[in-house]
Amino acid sequence: MHNTLRTPGTEGYSECAATLILQYETIVFEELHRAELHLLLTTPGFVLDIGAGIGIDAAWFAARGHRVLAVEPTEEFRIAGMARSAGSAIEWLDDALPSLDRVLARRQMFDTVILNAVWMHLNERERRLAMAKVAALVAPKGLLMLSLRHGSVPKGRRMFQVSGQETVNLAGQHGLRPILNVQTESYQLLNRTSGVVWTRLAFRHAK
Template identity: 40%
Template sequence: MARRGFAVDAVEPVAELRDLAERLHPGSGVTWRAGALPEIPGLQGPYDLVLLSAVWMHLRPEERPLAMRRLAGLLAPGGILLITLRRGEPPVDRRMFDIAPEEVAGHGAGAGLKLLRIVDEKADRLGRDAVHWNAVALQLG
């Protein structure tokens, strides 16, 4: 997105991963920021697009409504929120949840977002038989 001229803020809670991303993509125009849901302190909108890739499934049930309200508050009028969801039995060694896209849509509705689309990706791109992905697109306004 940055290569196409868009201003991009990327939020990553793990310092080592942020540092690695900056080293792998020098001069990309991406601004890397420390932060994590549900609050993402210090991040200011408005954004036309917010993308959460493989993030939502790490939030505990009680964190999800607050996180959705925070994300909705970052959107510009008409802004789009895209969330990818890893589906399938979560690994036992990580805090991860199998969250239905309908639950995400419900939290979105509670935060003033309308559902645009739910996409079932069917297969996992890494070839894991027990994993598949959904994407949820929500819009403010």
């Protein structure tokens, strides 16, 4: 698939998209993001969901009055997400880190930026490039939510082991201060039984 060639980290997702979409449909936002719920805006804002999948996070924010830009490079997920969110305040865009060219070309900033289960798909060089671009998209006093997967890598996927501390240090170089750094068990039972855990991070723009 063309996205696999141009977008680091999408390897293996198109091939098993049908199965993954069924799994994603079972996700409950409040359970997945329990650690970050107290940080979320209670008044409508502008949300950027990078690596939006089928739009589970995007839909939660849109239902609460937020405008959402959902960025998803895997075509199967994006099409499914657009079908699920028809008529909502979600705009879909084919783009991806580390370039994020189409998002940056809009010259917009966002009150909340979400990178859920995305960051570990980027290698060290890509993470350095990506953090500079992500930080520039977070509005003053805005929130960045980011999660890191630790453990075995599913066959056919491209993932790297990246620590929470490395991510905190990198974010700090771009004016983002950590306000949440916790480790949680995996939401999915199969991952829990194989020892997969997650680091859930949140940052505020210091400026």
